[in-house]
Amino acid sequence: MIRAADYLINSEADTLLPDSQQRLARGETILIFPEGTRTRYGESLKLQRGAANIAVRAGCDLRVIHITCTQRMLDKQSRWYQIPPVKPLFTVRVASRIDSQSFCENHEDAQPLAARRLTRHLEQALVPENKL
Numbered sequence: 265m266i267r268a269a270d271y272l273i274n275s276e277a278d279t280l281l282p283d284s285q286q287r288l289a290r291g292e293t294i295l296i297f298p299e300g301t302r303t304r305y306g307e308s309l310k311l312q313r314g315a316a317n318i319a320v321r322a323g324c325d326l327r328v329i330h331i332t333c334t335q336r337m338l339d340k341q342s343r344w345y346q347i348p349p350v351k352p353l354f355t356v357r358v359a360s361r362i363d364s365q366s367f368c369e370n371h372e373d374a375q376p377l378a379a380r381r382l383t384r385h386l387e388q389a390l391v392p393e394n395k396l
Contacts, residue, residue: 272294280314281318281321284318284322285321285322288318288322288324289322296318298311298312298314298315298316298383299311299312304340304341305336305339305341309387309390309391311383311386311387311390313379313380315386316364316378316379316380316382316386317375317379319362320364320365320367320368320378320379320382323364323365324364325362325364326362326364326382327360328360328362328390329357329358330356330357330390331355332354332355333353333355334352335348335350335352337352359389362385362386364382367379367381367382367385
């Protein structure tokens, strides 16, 4: 099913970056959950650097999208079959673009450092407004 949906497999590290770069060069969009597919309820975000690495190395912008739900469901502690008592309402809020290249500097370690800086920026950008 995953291959039929044309997902990029993050466990295939050798091909993930080149495949991502090719798709982005064709004008496609890649949706990445930098904390994984589901967050842990009540815990602070722990981001992986994959999204930032792809953005920096592909030279593309990022767009932060906040997805919230009125009911607690589909988090790491919940099971898919645990249906909430009230119909859930999902809210999707699209934030402004982030220029990944603005995190780069002109020296040999630029891309790894830029990815770390961008990841730190994303950690702040992904904090819900009511927690600031």
